[in-house]
Amino acid sequence: MFIESRHTVFRVRKEVGVMTYGVTGLRGLNYDICAYDGSRLKFRGPKCDLSSPYVAFLGTTETFGKFVAQPFPTLLTKHLPAAPVNLGMINCGVDAYLNDPAVLDVARHADLRVVQVIGALNLSNHYFKVHPRRNDRFVCARTALKRLFPEVDFTEFHFTKAMLAALSHRSDERYKMVCDELQKIWLARMTVLMKLLGEKTVLLWFAGNIPPIDAIADLGDPMLIDADMIERMRALSSAYVEIVPDPLAIERDREDMLRTLVSQSAAKQLMGPCAHVQAAQALQETCIHLIR
Numbered sequence: 337m338f339i340e341s342r343h344t345v346f347r348v349r350k351e352v353g354v355m356t357y358g359v360t361g362l363r364g365l366n367y368d369i370c371a372y373d374g375s376r377l378k379f380r381g382p383k384c385d386l387s388s389p390y391v392a393f394l395g396t397t398e399t400f401g402k403f404v405a406q407p408f409p410t411l412l413t414k415h416l417p418a419a420p421v422n423l424g425m426i427n428c429g430v431d432a433y434l435n436d437p438a439v440l441d442v443a444r445h446a447d448l449r450v451v452q453v454i455g456a457l458n459l460s461n462h463y464f465k466v467h468p469r470r471n472d473r474f475v476c477a478r479t480a481l482k483r484l485f486p487e488v489d490f491t492e493f494h495f496t497k498a499m500l501a502a503l504s505h506r507s508d509e510r511y512k513m514v515c516d517e518l519q520k521i522w523l524a525r526m527t528v529l530m531k532l533l534g535e536k537t538v539l540l541w542f543a544g545n546i547p548p549i550d551a552i553a554d555l556g557d558p559m560l561i562d563a564d565m566i567e568r569m570r571a572l573s574s575a576y577v578e579i580v581p582d583p584l585a586i587e588r589d590r591e592d593m594l595r596t597l598v599s600q601s602a603a604k605q606l607m608g609p610c611a612h613v614q615a616a617q618a619l620q621e622t623c624i625h626l627i628r
Contacts, residue, residue, distance in 0.1 A: 374438030395452025399424025411616035429458030429471030456522035
């Protein structure tokens with residue numbers, strides 16, 4: 337740990353023991369899906385009593401905890417003086433939060449907010465439109481994208497990632513134009529989100545590698561987010577926690593998931609229970625400090 341300006345930065349790049357956290361695998365998995373008044377979005381439960389102190393966790397697949405019995409918000413339950421409200425959504429984009437005033441209100445009234453860095457691919461923009469709630473769903477190409485890639489039939493695509501992958505094989509130069517637009521839109525909308533959430537907000541990087549210098553060339557998750565973009569968002573947060581689980585934890589998780597999941601690619605892309613334990617451990621001290 338080191339302190340830089342007013343931001344506490346935690347970096348996890350080596351194995352951390354389970355300490356008081358238990359590792360729970362895929363058996364008995366129950367997402368207990370719930371919703372909060374006034375919102376059309378669905379979240380992982382159990383539904384929290386918002387009249388008592390709580391911490392709001394915003395983010396994507398890792399925060400939701402896909403295929404993980406106890407994601408890091410749940411693991412933190414016993415260690416924080418406030419209940420966790422898991423507002424993570426699988427494959428979501430920033431648009432899902434900005435389009436839902438009720439959920440923003442839940443997050444704003446929390447005693448603390450933890451915002452996972454979300455990829456930039458699932459955003460409506462100058463080139464294409466995504467579903468307002470299920471942001472990974474590709475709705476349509478706009479005129480600008482059809483003109484940029486006249487050889488592509490965009491009716492074939494249902495998901496943004498598949499569409500972008502196809503464009504990347506067509507032309508590096510034209511693909512970069514689309515990525516530049518997505519990064520620009522992400523910065524603008526993440527700035528709006530962070531300002532709406534206000535003080536006592538932790539920015540969380542939870543991925544297999546540290547933020548890259550060139551995210552367009554790297555293509556890792558969170559997709560299209562580079563180190564410079566993270567630096568800009570850190571200025572709007574109370575603390576930044578960077579979690580890169582150690583290779584042994586990732587390998588144990590992969591082996592565990594492969595016993596349950598059919599797809600090897602899915603097992604490689606998802607954070608498993610050991611990685612979530614390390615995330616909870618890294619977040620605990622920062623969250624307790626900011627809640628007080």
